[in-house]
Amino acid sequence: MRVMTVIFHLPPNTPPRIRNEFPQKLYGQAVSSWRGKYRYRKVGFLESIPYSKLYRGVILVREEDIGSILDFLKKWDTIVEVREIIPLDEDIKVLSRKKD
Structure with missing residues (x-):
């Protein structure tokens, strides 16, 4: 599973x-x-997507969900950085859960 970290904040x-x-x-x-x-x-928007919130403005998501998240953040004119990371076992468990 490829995992991305999304770092964002409002201007x-x-x-x-x-x-x-x-x-x-x-x-x-x-x-x-x-x-x-x-x-x-x-x-909220993220309630339908498996994610892990690390800190204010920092979330871990699956690569397949990154497009919809970036679209949402773009609507709010946020400043965004996205990076691929090597996930821990706990991260994989959280991101493997099914959401509605």
Whole structure:
């Protein structure tokens, strides 16, 4: 399995609204209202793709998923670096899982 690391961040001077909205759309968000009475989850883009988040703005993904991820990041005008890496056994387990 070929594994890629994707390093990304928003450009400097990005408005705060975009800085808040971007991770919600990428990773998803748990939402509650009425002081926790109603809870639900807003689905994020990466929830349908097996990935491993290493650090803020750094994820590991399979090579076959890189195209759709780059398309998503391009829509948000992010600054992106992609590199192929040699994965650890734990990384292969995480990336081998099936997602919807």
